Amino acid sequence: MKIGITGLANSGKSTIFNSLTRLGVSTPPYAATSGEPHLGMAKVPDERIDRLAEIFKPKKVTYATVQFVDYIGLTRGDAKQNRSVCEFVKDADALVHVIRAFEDEGVLHPLGSLDPLRDARTVEAELILGDMELVEKRLENMDLALKKGSKPSPEERALLEKCQAALNDEISLRDVSFTNEERVAMRHLQFMSIKPQVVVLNIGEHDLNSDQAAAMCREVERLYKGSVWVKALALSGKIEMEIAELPSEEARAFLEDLGIQEPALNRLIRACYENIGLISFLTVGEDEVRSWPVRKGSDAHAAAGKVHSDIQRGFIRAEVISYEDFMKVGSLAAGRDKGLLRLEGKTYPVTDGDIIHFRFNV
Ligand SMILES: Nc1nc2c(ncn2[C@@H]2O[C@H](COP(=O)(O)OP(=O)(O)OP(=O)(O)O)[C@@H](O)[C@H]2O)c(=O)[nH]1
Numbered sequence: 328m329k330i331g332i333t334g335l336a337n338s339g340k341s342t343i344f345n346s347l348t349r350l351g352v353s354t355p356p357y358a359a360t361s362g363e364p365h366l367g368m369a370k371v372p373d374e375r376i377d378r379l380a381e382i383f384k385p386k387k388v389t390y391a392t393v394q395f396v397d398y399i400g401l402t403r404g405d406a407k408q409n410r411s412v413c414e415f416v417k418d419a420d421a422l423v424h425v426i427r428a429f430e431d432e433g434v435l436h437p438l439g440s441l442d443p444l445r446d447a448r449t450v451e452a453e454l455i456l457g458d459m460e461l462v463e464k465r466l467e468n469m470d471l472a473l474k475k476g477s478k479p480s481p482e483e484r485a486l487l488e489k490c491q492a493a494l495n496d497e498i499s500l501r502d503v504s505f506t507n508e509e510r511v512a513m514r515h516l517q518f519m520s521i522k523p524q525v526v527v528l529n530i531g532e533h534d535l536n537s538d539q540a541a542a543m544c545r546e547v548e549r550l551y552k553g554s555v556w557v558k559a560l561a562l563s564g565k566i567e568m569e570i571a572e573l574p575s576e577e578a579r580a581f582l583e584d585l586g587i588q589e590p591a592l593n594r595l596i597r598a599c600y601e602n603i604g605l606i607s608f609l610t611v612g613e614d615e616v617r618s619w620p621v622r623k624g625s626d627a628h629a630a631a632g633k634v635h636s637d638i639q640r641g642f643i644r645a646e647v648i649s650y651e652d653f654m655k656v657g658s659l660a661a662g663r664d665k666g667l668l669r670l671e672g673k674t675y676p677v678t679d680g681d682i683i684h685f686r687f688n689v
Pocket residue numbers: 335336337338339340341342343353354355356357358359360398399400429430431434529530531532563564565566
């Protein structure tokens with residue numbers, strides 16, 4: 328799973344990327360206009376894994392991970408530049424859209440003043456413009472092909488025209504209803520405004536936990552007309568980066584001082600995970616306790632394939648117990664005795680938090 332970090336220049340994208348991945352890429356106070364994209368992995372925090380690790384004391388504990396890509400910012404009104412920026416995130420499953428909401432005279436704002444809602448609108452408009460261009464180019468190519476005697480698919484044309492009509496009305500594609508077939512048919516076009524978004528308001532460190540920050544989140548969500556594909560949250564990139572750089576004991580003390588239970592980054596990663604439509608199933612044992620990401624709606628057979636292709640090929644049964652049931656009884660054996668451990672077949676729809684043991688034969 329890949330998530331692209333986007334937003335205007337100097338909004339704090341790389342700062343947030345650093346907190347997520349601990350890679351320490353440079354975050355100069357001036358806007359970057361070129362360079363290489365940064366790639367890094369972030370662990371998906373999961374308390375269930377922490378608790379299970381305490382019980383099983385395994386040799387290895389593995390969390391699900393998500394890949395993040397950080398690149399330079401989008402520029403208002405510069406379609407060419409934006410096209411090259413989107414090139415690196417167009418295959419992402421979702422976007423983290425960072426909006427500057429912190430005041431700092433030492434950090435240049437590309438639009439000259441602090442105005443989070445304007446910035447949100449600006450970025451959304453650029454994504455829509457980029458998608459419009461894509462549609463137009465694709466339609467032109469179809470016309471050309473037609474002239475040359477080939478027969479482009481009428482379904483694809485209709486679909487493109489449907490997209491075009493929405494984009495012309497400034498409606499992001501994520502808010503247009505498409506059938507599954509339509510979604511599959513346009514996947515290769517790699518539209519940007521169709522991607523789920525987690526909007527991050529990068530607030531000043533003194534605004535943490537403030538009513539003002541919460542109100543701003545609501546305003547941003549209103550701007551996206553309550554789209555189910557957009558979630559907004561507020562955090563301070565600067566503080567998150569400081570927390571990420573601390574040894575874990577000190578980080579805990581720092582969080583306590585701030586009056587928060589966990590880094591806001593955990594909420595951010597979880598929001599991304601949910602927005603992509605991912606759930607986790609868990610495997611346990613003395614060797615490893617691990618969480619595995621799968622798409623919501625995946626069956627046990629697909630889940631087995633995540634663990635190992637042999638397990639998928641030789642799939643016999645999945646022994647399944649929900650995390651909650653497991654915690655009530657404390658062991659798989661007790662779960663079996665109490666009838667809470669179920670035997671499921673290939674088509675069993677995996678649920679978030681299922682602890683699964685695959686029986687297989689190769
Ligand atoms: N005060 C304050 N400064 C921040 C915060 N987040 C980022 N900055 C500063 O803003 C500047 C830009 O941060 P970056 O993380 O590099 O921003 P960016 O969006 O990656 O910038 P470009 O890649 O150049 O578009 C740096 O000087 C950061 O230290 C924050 O939460 N508070």
